[in-house]
Amino acid sequence: MDRIRIRGGNRLVGTIPVSGAKNAALPIMAASLLTSEPVRLENVPRLADIESMLALIGELGATIRRAGSPGEPELEIGVPRVTATEAPYDIVRKMRASVLVLGPLVGRCGRARVSLPGGCAIGTRPIDLHLAGLRRMGANIDLSGGYVEAALPRGGRLHGARHVFPIPSVGATENLMMAAVLARGESELVNAAREPEIVDLADCLVAMGAQIEGAGTDVIHISGRETLGGATHRITADRIEAGTYAIAACITGGELELTGIRPGLLERVFDTLSAAGARIDAAADRVRVTAPDGGLRAVDVVTEPYPGFPTDLQAQLMACMTIADGSSLITETIFENRFMHVSELVRMGADITVRDGSARVNGIHGLAGAPVMATDLRASVSLVLAGLAANGETTINRIYHLDRGYERLVGKLVACGAVIERETDADSVQVA
Numbered sequence: 001m002d003r004i005r006i007r008g009g010n011r012l013v014g015t016i017p018v019s020g021a022k023n024a025a026l027p028i029m030a031a032s033l034l035t036s037e038p039v040r041l042e043n044v045p046r047l048a049d050i051e052s053m054l055a056l057i058g059e060l061g062a063t064i065r066r067a068g069s070p071g072e073p074e075l076e077i078g079v080p081r082v083t084a085t086e087a088p089y090d091i092v093r094k095m096r097a098s099v100l101v102l103g104p105l106v107g108r109c110g111r112a113r114v115s116l117p118g119g120c121a122i123g124t125r126p127i128d129l130h131l132a133g134l135r136r137m138g139a140n141i142d143l144s145g146g147y148v149e150a151a152l153p154r155g156g157r158l159h160g161a162r163h164v165f166p167i168p169s170v171g172a173t174e175n176l177m178m179a180a181v182l183a184r185g186e187s188e189l190v191n192a193a194r195e196p197e198i199v200d201l202a203d204c205l206v207a208m209g210a211q212i213e214g215a216g217t218d219v220i221h222i223s224g225r226e227t228l229g230g231a232t233h234r235i236t237a238d239r240i241e242a243g244t245y246a247i248a249a250c251i252t253g254g255e256l257e258l259t260g261i262r263p264g265l266l267e268r269v270f271d272t273l274s275a276a277g278a279r280i281d282a283a284a285d286r287v288r289v290t291a292p293d294g295g296l297r298a299v300d301v302v303t304e305p306y307p308g309f310p311t312d313l314q315a316q317l318m319a320c321m322t323i324a325d326g327s328s329l330i331t332e333t334i335f336e337n338r339f340m341h342v343s344e345l346v347r348m349g350a351d352i353t354v355r356d357g358s359a360r361v362n363g364i365h366g367l368a369g370a371p372v373m374a375t376d377l378r379a380s381v382s383l384v385l386a387g388l389a390a391n392g393e394t395t396i397n398r399i400y401h402l403d404r405g406y407e408r409l410v411g412k413l414v415a416c417g418a419v420i421e422r423e424t425d426a427d428s429v430q431v432a
């Protein structure tokens with residue numbers, strides 16, 4: 001199994017082009033199931049999760065053409081006919097976002113059978129809100145044999161409905177938005193999630209002919225259409241990847257310019273890093289993050305739905321706080337059990353105590369390299385950041401998590417001065 005080896009201590013200095021957002025690309029690829037015409041997607045990141053979604057929609061009848069250049073990858077997805085309506089366990093177990101085909105399949109075909117995603121490393125993560133919403137739109141939902149089966153009586157069409165979410169859910173908002181665009185009549189999503197990836201999905205659906213208003217606010221209104229058409233859409237930049245590298249600049253005492261992003265979408269993150277002493281110089285499509293000369297100050301953080309501090313950057317910020325001056329309280333409110341990185345950071349010398357949903361991080365002078373391993377994507381990358389700042393060598397195992405969500409991670413870091421390489425069991429290779 002591959003692993004990453006890091007020799008810590010180098011300041012990161014340079015420019016990192018930010019890739020397209022995985023969490024926008026995945027629902028938008030699922031949305032291509034809503035039309036018989038081709039959907040052309042630009043700025044799609046090359047990641048294992050994208051390949052999993054391609055395999056899934058391929059099973060359902062999509063033909064996929066890869067176009068563009070290596071630096072500017074594009075996908076053309078055509079689903080003239082949905083040939084199967086089942087998302088099998090083997091694909092769903094690899095990637096929870098597979099559940100996003102549920103809304104489009106029921107919307108277009110009147111039925112779907114999707115394996116239940118089950119538990120995952122960061123908590124139980126149910127899909128009850130997705131299912132309650134489809135029920136409200138007229139689908140019968142059956143759970144049996146580890147699968148959810150959604151069907152409309154006599155293969156009919158979903159009808160519009162008003163959904164009031166008890167908590168904002170990104171995936172449920174996306175699934176129900178995709179179901180509603182082909183439903184008969186009007187739908188309203190109240191207390192909807194406001195994440196920028198939802199706005200990106202709505203923009204693509206509107207380009208396909210859907211009628212959607214209010215995406216990005218907590219009330220989304222959708223008027224169902226009989227059919228949708230093809231479209232060309234550029235996937236928005238990955239704000240979580242950008243935030244990860246912004247924190248990388250801070251933890252290594254470096255200076256990074258992150259390009260191809262909309263800094264406004266990371267306002268809370270940049271405010272947090274500013275409070276920790278970093279200098280943030282934002283322009284329209286880029287930002288420069290400069291670590292303070294005298295080291296970082298500890299800051300407290302609470303994860304919240306957008307526009308709050310993202311749970312997907314909690315682990316990375318915690319890595320950074322392990323060497324800040326003072327004591328930081330990091331509170332996770334979105335997912336229970338999202339502190340798996342703590343025990344690994346402690347193995348590198350960090351002083352962290354977890355109580356209920358909060359981690360108390362007492363800053364120390366320096367981390368020490370160690371062999372570590374992580375159980376989810378963001379926890380894994382937090383260990384990479386810790387390794388970049390640590391004295392000595394860190395090896396990170398189970399790096400397939402990183403391949404799911406960070407395009408060319410090693411190459412991007414090497415270009416900014418990191419000493420990091422990817423090793424296979426057989427040999428050791430430097431990836432550019």
Ligand code: UD1
Binds near residue numbers: 023026125131168193
């Ligand atoms: C998405 C992101 C993930 C991010 C998360 C929160 C994708 C592919 N993934 O995940 O990276 O960490 O948003 O920003 O975009 N919940 C329920 N019932 C449901 C659905 C959700 O109780 O039916 C709960 C979850 O357990 C969690 C909270 O709602 O506590 C938020 O989850 P949700 O926003 O749905 O996350 P995902 O869409 O799975």
